Amino acid sequence: MATSVQTQTAESVDLRELADQLRHDLARYVAFQTRCLEPDSPESLLVEVLSDDLLRTRRQGEQVVDIAQVWAPIELALDRAGLAELPWASALRATMTEVVALSRALRAGQLSGQALRRAPARVLSAADLAREAAVNLRDLVEREHG
Amino acid sequence: MADLLLIDDQDRLHDLLARFMPEHRLMGPARSWDEARDLIEGARGRVDLVLLDVHFDRPGHELLGFDPAMSQAQIQSLQRRQGLLILRQLRRRFRDLPVILTTAREELSPGLDTEASQADETTYFLDHDDIDVRSLKAQISRILQARDGREIEGPIYWGRDLAVQRLRQRLGVLARGRLPIMLFGATGTGKSLLARHFVHPRTGRSGRFVSVDLSTMPADLMAAHLFGAARGAYTGAVADRVGAFEAASGGTLFLDEIGNLSLDAQKLLLTVLQEGRVTRIGDLKERPVDVKLVVATCEDLAAKVEKGTFRADLYMRLNPAAAVSLPTLAERSIDYGSLLRHSLEHALSRPGLADLVREVAEQADLSGGQVQIHTGGGVPESRPETLWILWPERSMRALRGHSWPGNLREFSMAVENAALVALAEAASAVVGDRADVVQVRPRILQELLQVPRSTGERSGRVIPVVLQPSSSLNKVSQDCERQYFHRLWVEHQGDFSAMAQVLLGDPDAARKVQLRFNQLGLKVRDLKGELP
Numbered sequence: 001m002a003t004s005v006q007t008q009t010a011e012s013v014d015l016r017e018l019a020d021q022l023r024h025d026l027a028r029y030v031a032f033q034t035r036c037l038e039p040d041s042p043e044s045l046l047v048e049v050l051s052d053d054l055l056r057t058r059r060q061g062e063q064v065v066d067i068a069q070v071w072a073p074i075e076l077a078l079d080r081a082g083l084a085e086l087p088w089a090s091a092l093r094a095t096m097t098e099v100v101a102l103s104r105a106l107r108a109g110q111l112s113g114q115a116l117r118r119a120p121a122r123v124l125s126a127a128d129l130a131r132e133a134a135v136n137l138r139d140l141v142e143r144e145h146g
Numbered sequence: 147m148a149d150l151l152l153i154d155d156q157d158r159l160h161d162l163l164a165r166f167m168p169e170h171r172l173m174g175p176a177r178s179w180d181e182a183r184d185l186i187e188g189a190r191g192r193v194d195l196v197l198l199d200v201h202f203d204r205p206g207h208e209l210l211g212f213d214p215a216m217s218q219a220q221i222q223s224l225q226r227r228q229g230l231l232i233l234r235q236l237r238r239r240f241r242d243l244p245v246i247l248t249t250a251r252e253e254l255s256p257g258l259d260t261e262a263s264q265a266d267e268t269t270y271f272l273d274h275d276d277i278d279v280r281s282l283k284a285q286i287s288r289i290l291q292a293r294d295g296r297e298i299e300g301p302i303y304w305g306r307d308l309a310v311q312r313l314r315q316r317l318g319v320l321a322r323g324r325l326p327i328m329l330f331g332a333t334g335t336g337k338s339l340l341a342r343h344f345v346h347p348r349t350g351r352s353g354r355f356v357s358v359d360l361s362t363m364p365a366d367l368m369a370a371h372l373f374g375a376a377r378g379a380y381t382g383a384v385a386d387r388v389g390a391f392e393a394a395s396g397g398t399l400f401l402d403e404i405g406n407l408s409l410d411a412q413k414l415l416l417t418v419l420q421e422g423r424v425t426r427i428g429d430l431k432e433r434p435v436d437v438k439l440v441v442a443t444c445e446d447l448a449a450k451v452e453k454g455t456f457r458a459d460l461y462m463r464l465n466p467a468a469a470v471s472l473p474t475l476a477e478r479s480i481d482y483g484s485l486l487r488h489s490l491e492h493a494l495s496r497p498g499l500a501d502l503v504r505e506v507a508e509q510a511d512l513s514g515g516q517v518q519i520h521t522g523g524g525v526p527e528s529r530p531e532t533l534w535i536l537w538p539e540r541s542m543r544a545l546r547g548h549s550w551p552g553n554l555r556e557f558s559m560a561v562e563n564a565a566l567v568a569l570a571e572a573a574s575a576v577v578g579d580r581a582d583v584v585q586v587r588p589r590i591l592q593e594l595l596q597v598p599r600s601t602g603e604r605s606g607r608v609i610p611v612v613l614q615p616s617s618s619l620n621k622v623s624q625d626c627e628r629q630y631f632h633r634l635w636v637e638h639q640g641d642f643s644a645m646a647q648v649l650l651g652d653p654d655a656a657r658k659v660q661l662r663f664n665q666l667g668l669k670v671r672d673l674k675g676e677l678p
Contacts (some may be wrong), residue, residue, distance in 0.1 A: 020226065024201050028275060033162050035324070036279040039422050039436045052161055059157040060177075060203075121421060127276070132462065 015144070018077050019137035025070050027130035029057050030099065034123045046116055047106070053123060054103035068100045088136050092129040099126045148194040148290055149173060153182045153232060155202040159248060159277070163197075166279040170286070178208050179232045186240060194290060196236065196245045200229035210235065233269065244289045246282075250275040250467055275467070280350070281323030288318060307478040314344070316470055321348035325465045326419070326439040328404075328447075331472030334553030337442035340472070341400040349438045353397025358390050361403035368411040370427050372401075373418065379428025391424045391435045399437040404464070405445040405456065416460045439464075475550040475557055479639070482545055483521060485554070486537060486561060490519055493562035494535065502569040507533045509573065510581035528582055535565065536585045540653050544591035546638060547647025564590050588653060596651075609633055628666040635663065636676050 033049040041049075058065040075093060078084045084093065102119050105111040111119065152160050152174040160175050173193065176182035186193050206212045206221040210231040216224070224231075229247060236245060250272050270289060272282070317340065320327045327345060329337045338357060346355040363371060370380065374389030390399055401407070407415065418424050419439070423432040441464055448466070450456035478485075493499055494517060507513050515531030523539045541564075550556055568586040611629040616622045631645075638644035642656035642663070649659060 017222065020201075023275070029156075029158060032158050032277070033165065035276055036162065036166050039434060048165075052158070056158075056161075059161070060155060061157065125420065128462070131275075 015081065015137050015141045018074065018081065019134045019141065021074050021077070022130050022137065023134035025058065026074060027127050027134060029053070029070070030067060030130065031120075031123045031127035034120045035127070037120055043112070043116060046120065047111070050102070050106055050111070050116075050119055050123065054099065054106055067103050071096050071100060083137075086136075088129070088133050092126070092133050095122065095126045095129050098122055147171060148286065149189065149192050150286070151176065151182065151185060151189075151193045151196045153177075153179075153196060153229070154199040154248070155204050156199070159197065159199070162277065162279065167283060177202075177204060179210050179235050182232065183235070183239065186243070193243060195286060196243055198229050198233060198236075198245050198247050200247060200249050201226050202228035204228070237269075244270065246270045246272065246285065246289070248272060248277065276325075278323035278325055281319050281325075284322035284348075285319045288315060307473065307481050309473045310478060310481065313470060313472065316468075317345055318348055320468060320470070321345045321438070322350060324438075325468065326441060326463070328464050328466060328469040329440065329442040329472060330444070330469055331442070332444055332474055332553055334555030334557075335472040335474060336554045337472060338400065338402055339554070341398070341440040341442065345438075345440055346398040346400075349398055351397050351438060353437075354394055355398045355400065356390050356394035357400040357402065359402045360406040363406075365408040365411075368408050369414055372411060373414055373424050374426035374429075376426050376429035379426070386426070389424065389426065391418060391437060392433060394437045395435045397437065399439050401439070401441045403443060403445075404441040405443045405447055405450055407456075409455075409457070412457045412460050416457060416463060419460075419463045475553040476637075479546055479637070482542065485557060486521060486542070486545065487519055489558040489561040490535065490537070490565060492558070493565050494519075496562070499562070499566060499569065502566070502573055503533065506569055506572045506584060512582060525580070525583060528580070532582065534580075534583045535568075536583050538585065538588070540588040540643070541586050541591050543641065543643045543653045544588050544595065544647055546641065546644040547653065548595045549648075560591070560594055563594050567594070592647075592651065624666065628668060631663055631666055631668060632673070635668070635673060639677055640670065640674075 030053060033052050037046070037049060054067045056064050057067045057070045075084075075096070078089050078093075083089050099122055102111060102115075102122065105115070106119075147169055149171045150163070150173065152163070152172060154160070154175040155177055157175060160172060163170065163172055173185055173189065174182070176185050182196075202209065202225050204225065206216065206224070207214075209221070209224050209228050211224055211228075212221070229249075233245060233247065236243060247269065270285065272285075317327070321344075327341075329340065331337050342355050342357065358371065360368065370387060370389065372390050374392055375387045377386050418435065421432075422434060422436065424435045425432050447456055447461055447464075451458045451461050475485075494503055503517055504513065507515060507517075510533060512531055512533050515533060517533050517535060518526070518529070519535050519537070520526045521537040522542060525536060526534050545557075545560075548560075552559075564586045567590045568584050572584045609630045611626045613622065614625055616625065634645045634648060635642075638648075642660045643653040646655040646659045647653040649655075
């Protein structure tokens, strides 16, 4: 299984670049402010911080990229590389699907109460899974290139 | 308040600092070296510190090192290391300006790491790639204090040894963050002491410090002890029990020998770390907990993960990238003087020794006076109402000559025992010609530090030597001897008495050791450069 994965990815996707995207674009920024929250932060702060992390995940002045836009090319690359069915990629995809849904609810002003309180844990979990995925990809690259 | 310049292709760090660190003035973010240089020069010395990103998603023509002939892959590579190229320029133009690279050194790819490792002492990395605002605040504050010459001296983890200074600095930063701290260190290196007296006071938390030693706890009791239990959860649980996590909420929880944690308890611990809530065994109610977790081990946890005896996901949650390794005592010989003084002061304040001190003081007509410690050469002059505890130079050498496999714990016990013997001897009869001086003689140390040898097993120092084939066995043997003499000389900072203590058990045989040293063709003047 591992051998066939390596062959497919070598042909189509730059795994090193994908690992960098996972680590730098996703793992780091999806929970960039969320990880600084105190456990009993007020809801208004939760909304502000989650909005920054999920709706303005990357920002250069007026250019704004939300979490769905950060995740889409990564998800596509994982598919193209034939990695999407691996357990760590599946776990990441499942959690990111939830996080993207959270971001939509947030944009629509429909994230509140218990769902809002639970959102930071999901976002942090997504960051952890993305970092783990980056590590797994780096391992793949190292095995492939010695 | 400080003036911080951000050099970053993104605005996210600026937004984060503006929200969570409003006490500082922010400049930038500058998107390129040119913008950064203009801002620094325009500020006319007002920039206190730079926060510099490494990865810059900017068009090729804005990047340092850009060449129009570059391929897309080359431009991407340039983007990935742009921060390091900017750092190089900063160092050329603004040599003393402190710079924090907003990434962890471990996250740099190997080539970039080499480049970054050439950075100088005013360049810092984050302890973890995920920015934790409390850690960052503490790091900024420490850097600015260090720049202003106000470096804080830790009261417990004393010493001038460079490794210990770095350890204090790193732990001071990590203490303020929300992530767990993992301490690695051999037995007796002071992991528990550090967690209680150094880390906990620096967390800024008002809650309790709770310590749990997992090496002495039966596996089936761990979960209830850590997470609590509801009445009736198990035989003997006659009342609700608060676990260590709840007890430490708002404070610090120290888990010693984390490698001993049972697999069941590992799973529960992972859940608590993920959710920030604890559920007592046999209970359904979740209770929020907020602890600063410090874990310690003398084992190779990564190896345990490989073997499957420690959960990989829990290991990753424990923040291994920022793990702190404690030096052994033998690696800190420069600090023996201050460690001795601290251990001795501590020992003399304990009830048993304090009683003996009073007894000796009464015999010398010094009751009600004070106790002073004198270490090293000479004998202190008499002072009114003062009892001297004298630790002479030769007794210091005996300390330096010992290998201390039990580290700080063994050291403090040896110091206490030596003081006890010296005081007991002084209480039974006046030793020496001064009643106001209690001398801890080298003989006492030599007797105390003799390692009992088990039958059939060799004990003693292990000193690696490299075997080189030669024309005769005698030459091979001499070459080995030369190597360990050389190593010992460096290790003991050129002190032949300490070497004599190690080799012959007698610090007075220094001359004999020096002769052999010379016979082996070793010359002090050639080796001086190797001393720290």
